[in-house]
Amino acid sequence: MNISRKANLLFRALIFVLVTCCCFSACIPVKVKDWPTGKPFLYDSKIELNKDNLSKDEDKLLEATLANYWVDSLRLPVVQKYIIIKKIIHPPVFDSINIVKSEKLMNSYLSSQGYYQAVFTDSVSIDSTTHPGQKRVSVSLNIDPRKPMVIDSLGYSFKDTLLQKVALAAYKKSKIIPHKTRFTKEAVANELDRLIVLYRNMGYYKLSRNNLIAEVDTTDAALLKLTLDPFEQALKMAQTAARRKENPSAVIIIKQREPSDTLLVNSSKEDFVQYKMGKVNFFPETYLNEIPDSSLLHLDKFPDVFSTRNRFVSIYSREKKFIPRPMLEHLYFKHGDLYQDSSFFKTINNLNVIGSWQQVDYINRIQGDSLNTNIFMVPATKQNITADLEGSWNTGDFISSTNMFGVAVNLTYKNRNVWHRAIQSITNLRNGVELNIANTGLTNDLLQTLQIAGSHSYSFPRFITPFFKIRGKKLDAVSTVLTVNGSYTDRKDYFRLRSFVANWGYEWKKGNSNWQFRPVNFELYSLDTLRLLDTAMKYNPYLTKAFNTGKVISQQLNYNISFPNSRIPGSNYLRFAFEESGAIVGLIKSLHDQIYNYVRLEGEYIKHYDFRKTQFAFRGFAGIGVNYGSTGKFGLTLPFFKQFVAGGPNSMRAWNLRQLGLGSNLQSDTSSSFRDRYGDMQLEMNLEYRYPIFTVGSVKVNGALFTDIGNVWNVKKDPDLPNAEFNINRLGKDVAIAMGTGIRMDFNYVVIRVDFGLKLKDPARLENGGWMSLKNFTWRNDEFANVIPPNPITGKQLYRNNYAVQLGIGLPF
Template sequence: MFTIIGCNTLKRVDDDELLLTKNSIYADDIKVSDDDIKSLIIQKPNSNLLGYPLRLNLYNLAKKNPDSSFQDWLHRKEKREKRLNRLLSKKQVDRLKESFVVKGASDFLKRVGESPVTIDSSLAQKSTGRLKAYYNSKGYFNNSGTYTIVEGKRKKRAEIDYKISLEKPFLIDTIVKNITSPELDSIYDVSMDLSFVKDGEQFDLANFNQERERLTTLFRNSGVYNFQESSINYNIQRDTSQVSDDQLMDVQLNIEKPRNVNDSTNSTYRVHRLKKINIYTDYFGRSQTDSVKSVNHENYTIFYTNKLKYKPKALTDAVFFEKDSIYRDLDRIRTYRQITNLNTFKYPNIEFIPDTTQAQLISNIYLAPRPKFSLNMDFDLTHSNIQRVGTAFSTTLITRNVFGGAETLNISARGSIGLLSDATLSDETFTSELGGDINITFPRIWFPLNTEKIIPYYMLPQSRFLVGTNFQRNIGLDKQTFNTILSYNWSPSDSKKHNIELLNVEFVRNVNPDNFFNVYQNTYSNLNDIADSYEDETGTDAFFDDNQDLIVPDGADGFIDYVLAGNEQSDDDFSDVRSIMERRDRLTENNLIFASNYTFTKNSKVDITDNDFYQFRVKLESAGNLLSLLEGVVPYNKNDNEQLLVFGVPFSQYLKTEFDFIRHWEVADSKVLAFRSFFGLAIPYGNSENIPFVRSYFAGGSNDNRAWNAYELGPGKTNNVNDFNEANLKLAFNLEYRFPIAGDVKGAFFADVGNIWNVFDNEDNPDAIFSGFDSLTDIALGTGFGLRYDFTYFVFRLDVGFKTYNPAEESQNRWFRDYNFRNSVFNIGINYPF
């Protein structure tokens, strides 16, 4: 086998060529491991998958010249071409050589594969030059470099060793400034301590580039609106080819005059102030006429045609320039962002007209309104193991500038209908769902108190008020929900975001609770097994059908009442039946959740190509406290469990916290190590003994522990007790190594660790309860691999998870008990799990 692989690898390597297997860089005989320096080498070995050159061997599988091969085959027998022409026609035979079988397969293999990288001495010489230039930029001006081709023991293979002799580096002795503008000179002097170029440090070109960027930003934010980075340059004031004992050099900073684009004369950079700020609200690229009207508001002039459609304050709050203040580039960027955040105008055009005699600016801000109304519609066809066929639709009507303050109103409706694939699933033939939302967004904090000093407009504040409802009729419990949300969000910077849901109310009503045992088959099966030994007891006949199975719902409910009335055969039966009853009551009860929460998110990711970043999210939520405080004011009713009722429903009361941390490391080119950790805890108290199902945690699934299906893992070391296992404490850790395979096809190896438990609630099953550090032995481990295809805008993902450590098994059988494809779990997802 290894002989075949070796021969295939060298298939396209000629006898006078050497396959490049490795590059090594040595700086003063010390091996360099820095990936940035390694990237300077032009020729790199063929990529490999776990040491195997997969893409190279795919390339070698392609025919070198499929057209010639086809012609040789066609004419190998004298009458073959004639027979094919009679059978297919001459035109179709000509097309055959362009087919996938003849040519397309080879083209595909060449496209996803890699041609062999053979050593090219000219490219090695260029790589040496690039390495010398890099170390030259670090102050090693007298460095020298060579490369050596080292042939390996295996034939037609070789490595290249690049060796750089650094010599002694140069240090900066004194920085001398030569700034032509007195105003720039004063600004520079104030900020000298922040300079990236410092006396006594080793010369580093990267520091000089950072300093040019810093000074450009500094000057543009200090009134010099037209400052050009090209005006900054440095002179080294010594002959760097001469080696000395001290290796010190002086550096001169030059900030020259700007070049006027209209002529060859030079002018001096000056600090400009804003003389006038004009806002044009109806600008469509045409010149303004005498019919344009204007209004002044807080030192701003607003121009409009016919009628002003916007409140002046809504416009001026989005502009961060102020009359008589110095120009700041930061204010220009913030103005662009906030106007875009209004969602009422297209991307704005901001113009600055200078008065060079007085160093003043006139700012013209041109706004092109978006359409007042827009309508979005979606229609989908679906198919699943439950639905033979289904249709879903949604439509959203967007109305902008509703009250004249750049508010956006969204009215959406959605619905679906489907034909059941199995008539035994329900008495109904069709499933259906209908819902709608009214959502209004304000580009400011909508609150009785003024929050502008705490949350200024440059933080892009938004307020959102939503009211929605949903009606669902299917094979489940048939839910009706009503929810309303009042939330605020703002971003102090591109990497940080705050979100407060001051009011989050959700009411869930189960319309068809009698269908519980038809939906939760595992729970019914457990109850039915217990009932087997009660079939012959007096008074139980009415609970069973002709097959001696409990009748749903009357028989199951009657049997539960029968056992809990004191007719149990054992304490275990009583405990198990009571647990089933409590679960049934919990999952069929109506819920009223009156909550508030706060979420903080920080993300260091720069753009979509950034593979080295972290993301942190923390969330705090409280439910039911406000309603509980009103107990002495509002005359609440109570149920048999002494729970306070609102509209006949006990409201939920709990505290909940979540911590989510994600970290990505770019190990090498396109190879990423990704890590995620999650901790969530919800504690019921006061009016609740447990957490509502819709706010509890589950484990398993394509974005969690991929060796278990969603809701299948836990709680604790229980083994599939229920159809939908959930709890109020969750720990999860995920580690994934992502790497390229061929073209847009990616691969991954992963390990998922975690579980859910019950804690501080009314659960009495010790296997499901977190009782301390000893319960950490119940953490499950799933490992596996995945394939992904990158469509640029999204990633299609297939992961296969294996149960490596299963806490639900007996302690001696927990490791690798079901570690095989027969018991593996296949997960399909869109985009990466974290």
């Protein structure tokens, strides 16, 4: 009781200190150290932005970015100590010329964003009386960006009739929208790049952005009309100036660049020639330091040369390490085709991602109107073996509440060129044990768990289908993957679990999206329950369902895509996964009661906003699975190894792994022998603000503030588990909320983090509607102290904490 009261007082004192710091930190004056004696020095510099013509997003972006364009002499060297104390150390001597330099830099940035009429007004004040001996200079810069210039119209004027025809035909695909798109260097450059991509995919191999020019006209067309009345002309000029100030606009016309020198005429003409694909030479056994030009000059030194029937494709080998098929199947253009950037670099990139070659380069040679291609491929190390050691400390597992030390050894063998066909194979062996170091288990045996697992996979660099052939010309990184793995786990006196999993599937990329489809996925599980688990099942019948085993014959489809933010720097990641089991094979009567029948769907979205020093991260997750089987053997839920769980270092961080849910059901929280929760549905949202703290050597120590919101539920109602199923009317009661902070140590190659989470709202908390009370806060929840009996297996009393400390590797999302 004394410890609980002291912890309570400590927590209240911590909250009081944090609130006090937040309230009074702004009131504490900034101290100055080591200022230049007798000279005016910089004490404050700020930007005041006129927001009349800015949206909220534009305002935030400009405020965050413009501050980066102060010259170094107008940047304050502020150091923050003890959270609330700020110091300016070695402030720079003030020089008014630096204001002019800063304005030029800021104006250049605003012009790049379309603000060409920005007005700058600076003011400088010197305080030499408040602090004797100091001449503190405060600089204030008022910036009125005015309205941004927009593109009034976009046109093309190419002398080449084909280029003009193509540009006009693809006009609708331009991202420039007249009267809406801002006139910026980026917008014009993107339009030039779009045309170059279009032309280079039509045979214009030598064409580049340097061959095109964008002419910009900001003159009002009304001024071009002739008039003899000078007063009318003056009136038009005044009206035009007013319109430009109110709604500045520009007309863009894209043309062929004229040669600046007569010596460049021939070169310019060649740039506008369409080229066709000529001969292709592969060199799949190129040495790492080999000079490509030397190989081309000594083709007679290659003892083995393979050529296609038309003699347009040749493969030069020294030791016949690779058969021709992998190269021919990844050649995405034919002799006589017009050159295309897309098909050419698709060939190079797909040869690179196979994995059999560590480097793929090329040299193109022009011969008349043909382009001959030479592809040089440096083989990767064919075979290698790696070993790694894993360790973990498990305190209080879901059955015995013992302290065990786990250690595992992994051996991995990789072959990058199986049967000379560029097939990748990976063999993995794993052997792990859990040791009862502290001698706290029900038995005194040192060895508590033994696990042996092995897997083997083949990745074929093409689609292999039984009835028809798929080339996949529009896809990248295509492969067919066969995987087989098995495992054996012996948990002494609890259970013996055997598993066998085999699947056949296809993987491919399209743009920045990745797909994986497994039409056949077979999973078989076999479980032997031993005496201690049988005892636990007597006290908790839910264990019988949790350890149910059977066969899974399913189809799986996975999709993910990554893409950048549109305005504020950052990234997005979107993932979907779908699995169905039993729909087809389950029709076989002899297998009807042996196969799980279920549908499972999940989706995840992660978004990052990257600021100059900080980052804001968001994650949303939703998953649901439905057991539609008619047999009662497998119950109403998904198999436990397919269900959703919450808690741990990457989920609801105020709860330990599998210790949240189901819904607001209290059965697991009041159980004395089994507290793990598995659900058929999960909703979760995570928000995290990441910021730097300090750096020690090459190690960056960062901090984070986070909140986690979510829970897991069942889909179908179970009378034995009241309030465990999802109900939209009970969502406010069921949802759990965590808040906390964390420390992250970034070693460049690995990030180690420690997160501390508080249960701000716990569905299993009876008092205050589940919300944490600051007035009656305790580190341990004793609401069920008189309800929960001691563990029947270990004889120990179990308890519930109002917090959790998580140790993780890498960022949570």
